Structure formats: C-alpha cells, structure tokens
Amino acid sequence: MKRFFIGLICFIMSSYSYGHQQKTAVTSIKFNHRTQQIEIMHKFYLHDAEHAVKALFDPRADILSNAKTQQTFADYVQLQFDLKQDNGTNxxxxxxxxxxxxxxxxIYQQSPIPKGLTGLNISNGALQELWPAQINLVNVEGKGKVKSVLFDNESSWLKVDLAD
Structure with missing residues (x-):
C-alpha cells in the first residue's frame, strides 16, 4: 500500500510538472504531542492560487503582493476543508x-487534539469546483504510521483510522 501511494504521488507530481496539466494541492495534518495541537498546513502552487482568486473572486486580484487577496484565498480554503471525529463531532x-x-x-490552521481520538473524517474540496481534475492529497502524521488520502471531484469525506 505504501508503494502504491509513493508511486501515485510521483505520478501526480510528474504529471503536474509536464505542462502544468494536473492540478494538485497537498495538506499535511500533524499531531504535535508536545503542544497537544493538530497542525494543518495546506500547500498550494502560487500559480494555481493566483488563477483561482482571479476566477473565483476578482479578475484583477493580486495574490502575490496583496495581503487581503491572500486572506480571501485562505478564507476560501478554510470553507473547503473540514475535520470530524469518528463519531461525527466537528x-x-x-x-x-x-x-x-x-x-x-x-495556509496554516490548528485545533486542540480531542481526547480519545481514534479516527478522522476529512473533507477537502479546495479548487475542485473550478478545476474538476483538481487532486487534493492529505497526509496525516504523528499518530502511528503516516496515512494518506486523495480527494478528487467525486470525494467529499474520507476516513483515516488512527488506531495503529
């Protein structure tokens, strides 16, 4: 399974670099046991974010030098990403x-680690309404083995078991 994900990631990244045909974003969810926080880091290609804000919000938007535009994109990403516990609690x-x-x-987010957390339900639809081929990879680290889930335009919620 690990080889499958490594191969899939390599394929996605090579597809992306070849003519910028594949849209991809990566989110890392890390359990920081020192601070008792779940740390979320969303990584978008600036080129994709720039095109997205122009298409979604304002054709004259400048994400490179305008903090307000960066915040608008961050607000959008936060609306597209969600975490729930196994029992459905947000x-x-x-x-x-x-x-x-x-x-x-x-784009950075965090939350206290809920007590007794054994699994995550994750939703990540960022940019998928804009680009149907958009793939959002989410890696979960710091609670057993690294686990990964891939969101395409047909995925809404995917589950990661943290019991390992």
Missing amino acids: IPLSFIGTELDGKYLW
Missing part, C-alpha cells in the same frame, strides 16, 4: 496565517 479549526514561500502559498 473539530473546530483556528486560522493561524498564510505564508508565501517561493512558488508556494501556505
């Missing part, structure tokens, strides 16, 4: 901030 996420890092735009 995990409230706090916005931490955004960061431009070379060709990437990062």
